[in-house]
Amino acid sequence: MTEPVLKVRDLTVDFPGTPDxxxxxxxxxxxxxxxxxxxxxxxxxxxxxxTALAITGLLPASARVGGAVRVKxxxxxxxxxxxxxxxxxxxxxxxxxxxxxxxxxVLPVGRQMTEGQVALGLLAKRDAAARAVELLREVDVxxxxxxxxxxxxxxxGGMRQRAVIGMAMAGRPGxxxxxxxxxxxxxxxxxxxxxxxxxxxxxxxxxxxxxxxxLGVVAEVADRVAVMYGxxxxxxxxxxxxxxxxxxxxTAALLHSIPRMDMTDRRLDPIPxxxxxxxxxPKGCAFEPRCxxxxxxxxCLSEDPALRIVxxxxxxxxxxxxxxxxxxxxxxxxxxxRNVPDQPPLLEIRDLKVxxxxxxxxxxxxxxxxxxxxGVNLTVHAGETVSLVGESGCxxxxxxxxxxxxxxATAGDILLNQQSxxxxxxxxxxxxxxxxxxxxxxxxxxxxxxxxxxDIVAEPLHIHGLYDEAGGAKRxxxxxxxxxxxxxxxxxxxxxxxxxxxQRIGIARAxxxxxxxxxxxxxxxxxxxxxxxxxxxxxxxxxxELNLGYLFIAxxxxxxxxxxDRVAVMYLGRIVEESDRxxxxxxxxxxxxxxxxxxxxxxxxxxxxxxQRIVLEGEVPDPAAPPPGCxxxxxxxxxxxxxxxxxxxxERYGKTESRAACYHAGPLEQVEQKATGT
Amino acid sequence: MKYLHVILSTxxxxxxxxxxxxGLGFLALIVLVxxxxxxxxxxxxxxxxxxxxxxxxxxxxxxxxxxxxxxxSRVVFGARTSLVTAAGAVVIAALxxxxxxxxxxxxxxxxxxxxxxxxxxxxxxxxxxxxxxLIAVFGRSQxxxxxxxGITGIPGFARIVRAQVMSLRKRDxxxxxxxxxxxxxxNMFRTILPNSLSQIxxxxxxxxxxxxxxxxxxxxxxxxxxxxxxxxGEMLRxxxxxxxxxxxxxxxxxIVLTLTILAFDSIGRGxxxxxxxxxxxxxxxxxx
Numbered sequence: 012m013t014e015p016v017l018k019v020r021d022l023t024v025d026f027p028g029t030p031d032x033x034x035x036x037x038x039x040x041x042x043x044x045x046x047x048x049x050x051x052x053x054x055x056x057x058x059x060x061x062t063a064l065a066i067t068g069l070l071p072a073s074a075r076v077g078g079a080v081r082v083k084x085x086x087x088x089x090x091x092x093x094x095x096x097x098x099x100x101x102x103x104x105x106x107x108x109x110x111x112x113x114x115x116x117v118l119p120v121g122r123q124m125t126e127g128q129v130a131l132g133l134l135a136k137r138d139a140a141a142r143a144v145e146l147l148r149e150v151d152v153x154x155x156x157x158x159x160x161x162x163x164x165x166x167x168g169g170m171r172q173r174a175v176i177g178m179a180m181a182g183r184p185g186x187x188x189x190x191x192x193x194x195x196x197x198x199x200x201x202x203x204x205x206x207x208x209x210x211x212x213x214x215x216x217x218x219x220x221x222x223x224x225x226l227g228v229v230a231e232v233a234d235r236v237a238v239m240y241g242x243x244x245x246x247x248x249x250x251x252x253x254x255x256x257x258x259x260x261x262t263a264a265l266l267h268s269i270p271r272m273d274m275t276d277r278r279l280d281p282i283p284x285x286x287x288x289x290x291x292x293p294k295g296c297a298f299e300p301r302c303x304x305x306x307x308x309x310x311c312l313s314e315d316p317a318l319r320i321v322x323x324x325x326x327x328x329x330x331x332x333x334x335x336x337x338x339x340x341x342x343x344x345x346x347x348x349r350n351v352p353d354q355p356p357l358l359e360i361r362d363l364k365v366x367x368x369x370x371x372x373x374x375x376x377x378x379x380x381x382x383x384x385x386g387v388n389l390t391v392h393a394g395e396t397v398s399l400v401g402e403s404g405c406x407x408x409x410x411x412x413x414x415x416x417x418x419x420a421t422a423g424d425i426l427l428n429q430q431s432x433x434x435x436x437x438x439x440x441x442x443x444x445x446x447x448x449x450x451x452x453x454x455x456x457x458x459x460x461x462x463x464x465x466d467i468v469a470e471p472l473h474i475h476g477l478y479d480e481a482g483g484a485k486r487x488x489x490x491x492x493x494x495x496x497x498x499x500x501x502x503x504x505x506x507x508x509x510x511x512x513x514q515r516i517g518i519a520r521a522x523x524x525x526x527x528x529x530x531x532x533x534x535x536x537x538x539x540x541x542x543x544x545x546x547x548x549x550x551x552x553x554x555x556e557l558n559l560g561y562l563f564i565a566x567x568x569x570x571x572x573x574x575x576d577r578v579a580v581m582y583l584g585r586i587v588e589e590s591d592r593x594x595x596x597x598x599x600x601x602x603x604x605x606x607x608x609x610x611x612x613x614x615x616x617x618x619x620x621x622x623q624r625i626v627l628e629g630e631v632p633d634p635a636a637p638p639p640g641c642x643x644x645x646x647x648x649x650x651x652x653x654x655x656x657x658x659x660x661x662e663r664y665g666k667t668e669s670r671a672a673c674y675h676a677g678p679l680e681q682v683e684q685k686a687t688g689t
Numbered sequence: 690m691k692y693l694h695v696i697l698s699t700x701x702x703x704x705x706x707x708x709x710x711x712g713l714g715f716l717a718l719i720v721l722v723x724x725x726x727x728x729x730x731x732x733x734x735x736x737x738x739x740x741x742x743x744x745x746x747x748x749x750x751x752x753x754x755x756x757x758x759x760x761x762s763r764v765v766f767g768a769r770t771s772l773v774t775a776a777g778a779v780v781i782a783a784l785x786x787x788x789x790x791x792x793x794x795x796x797x798x799x800x801x802x803x804x805x806x807x808x809x810x811x812x813x814x815x816x817x818x819x820x821x822x823l824i825a826v827f828g829r830s831q832x833x834x835x836x837x838x839g840i841t842g843i844p845g846f847a848r849i850v851r852a853q854v855m856s857l858r859k860r861d862x863x864x865x866x867x868x869x870x871x872x873x874x875x876n877m878f879r880t881i882l883p884n885s886l887s888q889i890x891x892x893x894x895x896x897x898x899x900x901x902x903x904x905x906x907x908x909x910x911x912x913x914x915x916x917x918x919x920x921x922g923e924m925l926r927x928x929x930x931x932x933x934x935x936x937x938x939x940x941x942x943x944i945v946l947t948l949t950i951l952a953f954d955s956i957g958r959g960x961x962x963x964x965x966x967x968x969x970x971x972x973x974x975x976x977x
Contacts (some may be wrong), residue, residue, distance in 0.1 A: 457861035
């Protein structure tokens with residue numbers, strides 16, 4: 012076998028902490044060969060990003076690094092700064108998570124892309140401009156000659172990330188390290204960027220280390236997978252093997268806990284508890300406290316299992332890997348659409364429009380409008396979950412905020428219990444707000460940091476003067492119980508809680524006024540995969556118990572499929588398709604819905620390869636200057652003349668449940684897929 | 690309750706920084722001595738003419754002044770003058786400046802524009818000239834110095850609170866209060882204000898040291914607190930006159946004044962560090 016491009020042996024990293032140093036990476040070993048993609052997957056705190064930084068010697072001076080790392084023929088650990096600088100420029104390329112902070116805002120993109128090469132003397136200064144154009148062309152940026160002199164703010168998010176990939180590959184390095192390269196991007200853009208990364212990797216034959224928390228992305232791009240937990244690799248193997256037959260209980264549990272877009276509904280099987288903090292790792296196996304296989308076996312409690320080869324090419328760090336469950340959890344199909352149609356809807360949104368003025372110049376004159384929401388109709392019944400899905404900027408969050416009265420509606424009407432809540436007086440709105448509540452995406456910023464969690468949950472009662480009437484501290488304790496927290500946590504502050512616990516506190520606070528409608532704005536997007544399932548299950552239970560109506564706003568198609576009864580897909584301020592969940596997922600008729608579904612990565616490598624993909628061109632247009640006619644026409648594979656002239660009406664498609672806004676609505680044809688797929 | 694939590698946890702975190710802890714210690718000493726000065730065997734006004742302008746001795750540890758008064762006693766009682774000026778000025782500035790910043794930052798628009806133009810006018814007043822004008826009109830008094838520093842301190846509070854409010858009001862936990870029906874007033878005073886407390890504390894510390902310095906400067910110019918009330922600035926001024934006869938005269942007031950300002954400074958720096966590294970206090974662990 013040829014010599015690997017990257018060889019990591021017994022890598023350890025610890026950081027200063029009080030009172031002892033905190034071990035973040037605890038003995039990691041792996042190889043990556045040329046033409047190979049290794050995905051390192053893990054939750055926050057698993058040590059995956061620190062491993063990547065250690066490989067290239069980019070850790071801060073306070074970190075203590077042990078073991079051996081060899082990139083081509085450079086020993087990284089203990090190397091001096093000059094050697095590392097040469098190695099990074101020649102042998103390693105980086106792609107970081109957020110393309111908007113990776114690029115220097117005051118330098119033209121083209122110059123940045125070749126800067127490193129010029130600095131290392133690998134490229135003559137006068138050739139730099141021509142080379143930059145070539146690099147942009149290689150990553151499929153349209154009109155590279157025009158783009159090369161532009162600044163990062165003139166690039167969209169997806170184009171920036173392509174430029175970063177182009178920059179990383181400029182010197183044809185043997186090793187590419189990509190740390191969550193698509194996490195900040197929308198699904199359709201993520202598909203483009205992953206495509207570009209794969210293409211450039213094939214062209215240059217580089218070895219790629221891709222770090223991610225998204226098992227869908229892993230299934231899509233990986234050749235080999237390393238699963239990290241508590242600072243160690245707990246399982247490695249070929250991608251198909253890992254997904255088909257995991258050999259470590261953590262991998263198996265992770266696969267069971269994520270909602271799947273391509274699967275009929277089942278109750279999620281969450282991993283109990285929290286990922287361990289590196290500062291307080293359990294004795295023995297780090298996963299033992301959450302493990303269904305270990306379950307208190309003495310060997311698991313006392314001895315941290317070593318990573319050893321178990322069969323063929325898989326390696327697992329588990330004493331009892333043979334007991335790892337493989338079959339999916341027993342299916343518990345949730346019936347769909349339990350709403351009674353003759354019951355009046357809880358919430359009705361009629362032709363809602365929200366426009367924001369764009370002001371320019373010193374006189375702050377209104378020069379145009381951002382049409383964030385442009386005519387949305389939607390109803391939510393009690394006990395029903397209606398989801399709004401779409402990419403960033405499609406207006407889904409604005410719709411939710413307008414319903415809550417947090418953003419002023421420009422036109423249209425919103426009815427709660429058949430009463431209009433637009434134009435209500437301040438006290439009328441206060442009363443209306445008792446019936447609906449909002450749950451925020453980011454549990455870290457939605458709780459007041461200087462209040463105790465008891466006060467936070469009780470605050471709505473105090474504001475409405477209902478605290479004593481509702482039962483005071485006893486009522487708060489009840490709510491804590493309901494969301495799975497202990498009342499013994501009353502006196503603590505938000506900072507002392509983990510993300511999942513904070514989201515539970517946010518849910519308890521939303522429920523304290525006994526609302527009938529919850530607006531959930533990406534309630535699990537900021538949480539670790541293993542915690543998402545816990546919260547989703549909690550939301551389902553609460554809905555059943557309290558007959559709540561949910562307006563669920565999300566971009567994650569798998570989560571939406573799991574939780575919804577009905578789904579509406581938004582694009583640039585309008586609903587383009589709405590249907591009951593299964594019809595929408597199994598037989599989408601709008602080309603945008605079809606593209607969205609095909610772009611979303613699914614955590615199944617075999618199925619993923621079989622699937623045809625539609626990779627959309629371009630990105631979501633600017634809502635201040637939407638294209639004439641159908642807003643999706645410029646990216647659509649079915650667009651014809653009529654689409655560009657007038658916006659299509661939102662109509663029922665045939666005799667189905669679905670309604671769509673498209674002149675050419677219809678199921679995806681095989682031929683079409685061939686024509687547009689890559 | 691929530692204010693207390695913020696203050697206690699800030700104090701706790703401050704005490705873990707050496708510089709700030711030393712500053713707090715010195716300041717605590719000055720405050721204690723000033724408050725309980727009457728209980729000490731000290732007499733700032735008693736004159737012992739025979740022993741005027743004497744050097745340090747068993748009876749007078751830091752010597753006597755031109756009227757034979759004990760310099761140590763006068764420095765101790767002078768602390769009262771300084772601290773009262775500082776406290777008064779801070780109270781005036783905070784009581785007016787904080788609501789201005791809250792209202793301007795929270796509502797924006799014309800209210801903000803009007804309030805901020807007022808702030809601009811106040812910023813244009815040089816504190817010492819303004820104080821001398823007040824003294825010219827109302828005569829020498831502690832009140833004039835206190836009022837002058839207080840008024841010129843308003844812009845500092847207004848601007849800092851406004852900036853803080855503007856960043857906080859976009860945060861989810863403020864919007865959450867709005868979403869469950871909290872009024873604007875509730876949000877401003879019960880949600881945003883407690884979260885701005887550490888920034889306000891920094892401003893309190895900064896203005897206190899400015900006030901003490903200005904009071905000393907006015908006294909040094911001979912327009913401060915009327916005699917015989919002891920004041921550090923006044924003692925420095927007289928000390929300068931007797932520089933040849935009694936070089937030790939100004940030593941103690943000079944050192945104490947310098948250390949007090951340094952103490953405020955190190956506390957201020959400690960507070961700023963806490964704001965920059967929110968992980969160090971429990972109250973702002975949001976970024977953990």
